[in-house]
Amino acid sequence: xxxxxxxxxxxxxxxISEKVEEIRGAVGDGRAINALSGGVDSxxxxxxxxxxxxxxxxxxxxxxxxxxxxEAEQVAGVFRDLGVAVEVIDARAEFFAALKGVTDxxxxxxxxxxxxxxxxxxxxxxxxxxxxxxxxxxxxxxDETVAGIKRQHNVFEQLGIDPQEAFGYQILEPLIxxxxxxxxxxxxxxxxxDEMFRRIPFPGPAxxxxxxxxxxxxxxxxxxQATQVVEKRLSGYGAFQYMAILHEDxxxxxxDNRRDFGQQIExxxxxxxxxxxxxxTRLPFDILEQLAQEIIDAVPSIVSVTYNIAxxxxxxxxxx
Amino acid sequence: xxxxxxxxxxxxxxxISEKVEEIRGAVGDGRAINALSGGVDSxxxxxxxxxxxxxxxxxxxxxxxxxxxxEAEQVAGVFRDLGVAVEVIDARAEFFAALKGVTDxxxxxxxxxxxxxxxxxxxxxxxxxxxxxxxxxxxxxxDETVAGIKRQHNVFEQLGIDPQEAFGYQILEPLIxxxxxxxxxxxxxxxxxDEMFRRIPFPGPAxxxxxxxxxxxxxxxxxxQATQVVEKRLSGYGAFQYMAILHEDxxxxxxDNRRDFGQQIExxxxxxxxxxxxxxTRLPFDILEQLAQEIIDAVPSIVSVTYNIAxxxxxxxxxx
Numbered sequence: 239x240x241x242x243x244x245x246x247x248x249x250x251x252x253x254i255s256e257k258v259e260e261i262r263g264a265v266g267d268g269r270a271i272n273a274l275s276g277g278v279d280s281x282x283x284x285x286x287x288x289x290x291x292x293x294x295x296x297x298x299x300x301x302x303x304x305x306x307x308x309e310a311e312q313v314a315g316v317f318r319d320l321g322v323a324v325e326v327i328d329a330r331a332e333f334f335a336a337l338k339g340v341t342d343x344x345x346x347x348x349x350x351x352x353x354x355x356x357x358x359x360x361x362x363x364x365x366x367x368x369x370x371x372x373x374x375x376x377x378x379x380x381d382e383t384v385a386g387i388k389r390q391h392n393v394f395e396q397l398g399i400d401p402q403e404a405f406g407y408q409i410l411e412p413l414i415x416x417x418x419x420x421x422x423x424x425x426x427x428x429x430x431x432d433e434m435f436r437r438i439p440f441p442g443p444a445x446x447x448x449x450x451x452x453x454x455x456x457x458x459x460x461x462x463q464a465t466q467v468v469e470k471r472l473s474g475y476g477a478f479q480y481m482a483i484l485h486e487d488x489x490x491x492x493x494d495n496r497r498d499f500g501q502q503i504e505x506x507x508x509x510x511x512x513x514x515x516x517x518x519t520r521l522p523f524d525i526l527e528q529l530a531q532e533i534i535d536a537v538p539s540i541v542s543v544t545y546n547i548a549x550x551x552x553x554x555x556x557x558x
Numbered sequence: 559x560x561x562x563x564x565x566x567x568x569x570x571x572x573x574i575s576e577k578v579e580e581i582r583g584a585v586g587d588g589r590a591i592n593a594l595s596g597g598v599d600s601x602x603x604x605x606x607x608x609x610x611x612x613x614x615x616x617x618x619x620x621x622x623x624x625x626x627x628x629e630a631e632q633v634a635g636v637f638r639d640l641g642v643a644v645e646v647i648d649a650r651a652e653f654f655a656a657l658k659g660v661t662d663x664x665x666x667x668x669x670x671x672x673x674x675x676x677x678x679x680x681x682x683x684x685x686x687x688x689x690x691x692x693x694x695x696x697x698x699x700x701d702e703t704v705a706g707i708k709r710q711h712n713v714f715e716q717l718g719i720d721p722q723e724a725f726g727y728q729i730l731e732p733l734i735x736x737x738x739x740x741x742x743x744x745x746x747x748x749x750x751x752d753e754m755f756r757r758i759p760f761p762g763p764a765x766x767x768x769x770x771x772x773x774x775x776x777x778x779x780x781x782x783q784a785t786q787v788v789e790k791r792l793s794g795y796g797a798f799q800y801m802a803i804l805h806e807d808x809x810x811x812x813x814d815n816r817r818d819f820g821q822q823i824e825x826x827x828x829x830x831x832x833x834x835x836x837x838x839t840r841l842p843f844d845i846l847e848q849l850a851q852e853i854i855d856a857v858p859s860i861v862s863v864t865y866n867i868a869x870x871x872x873x874x875x876x877x878x
Contacts, residue, residue: 343808450807487806489877490663490874491873491874517847518847520843523840529867530869534872542873543866544865546862547846550812552813553809553811
């Protein structure tokens, strides 16, 4: 079993020194590669890897078409300012091709995972000649994978892939003893700007996890627009996480004073410390109604907006 | 055009006298029939009809299997106490047979309407030898039908049926000049107990309008259980209407600490005067969270509960 290091016991500087040594020891004079999503885990492992390896670590941001509005540019910009080069890879066509016609949540997740690791990232790794791959896996990912609550996109064994055998590389997971709060503390010590920690958690399958049913280009664009409204409107309430979910069910609405069927967006906004348990944030009704109106105004196909009022458990944070 | 009588201008006693005369004049020494749903409109027209015709008006309550828990018994009991005999007709098998495999909202509505009028009520009318049929159509029904917002279940022409020709009977609509508030005033003057007016509006297709997708026996039972929780919990807030809607979309939940897919209930609770415009009731979050928990506890397949936060328009009161 992996030994947990609680956030309050974490001494960031000695942890950094130790992990820098470990990474250098493992990589030797070779090259490593990692994929940056812009989340706290992958951002922190990127900084740690560059502290250890400098330009011998190649960092890529895979644009899968499932990210939020402006996300690739924003993340690459932050790291550019920190002196870390990030290569943005446009793989949108590959992801939408893999998601075509897929409606089952597990199969969707699988399509995103397979396209990411096997097709796109696998190819990049081979081309890079790197023998080591850095991943931001944290202890909660391992727990939830073992408990069967979640299939983490960054746990390779589940794909039945031995990376050493398949691609000739080894995986390094320097954050595996930490939970989210420990990673935040570490990331700050590594110089990540405050805005990175104000980012709310975002799922591995990205906006594909925010549509019920097929994650087509059009439906992803719809939920992307709604997400932009929700993130802007709810950023000031100290919530743990908030999201827009596009439903597949059609509901009745009125357009030009006539009955018509439209789509529904579900908004979830969570109070939580570590995502293991969570309750809906008690937002003022003024805000909820404004939010609904703004979504309806910004996204023409939407006629109805709901707000989640169930807790986790038995709900989960994400709907898909 | 039908001349509207506003509630504040309505003199119930002279209105009753006038309509009693009209009904007696039309029916002569024949017999009439009407279907009671237990809503304010059909309850008021039942009282008015019995005032005019006594036992020459036959009143039936059609148990379509789509009503709320205990509803048939409760409605028949109220009228029994008022000295009005109501015959409860068990037609559940016919309705579920007609709804089998039907998922489109319009087709579901059509299946309920056709089964009600053409099959069940049509047969009862023929058997009763009545030549007149009393209906509780109000002015708002006519407006909304003309505007295309709603297909009222009690507007015959839409079915392409000339009742005189098809069944040999004439339709009497004594409430057609009134809106909901006028009907309430009239119903009180006719001696309907207060509890009838505390009843919230309930749609013609009943619980079939409260499930997205197929209205199977099992899904109707699920939404019936959720409806019972919602109506009990939200009855004290002075809201215009409140409801539980069973979605077809599956969402992730946790059961026995493992990831599992479950069903979602959407709760809508409306503030409105006459249903033409409506806003979500600003319920306290304590109540919303309790409500979600009670639904999850009472209905085992439910893992998620949402609350509507959009206004009408562009939403409608009902989802289907």
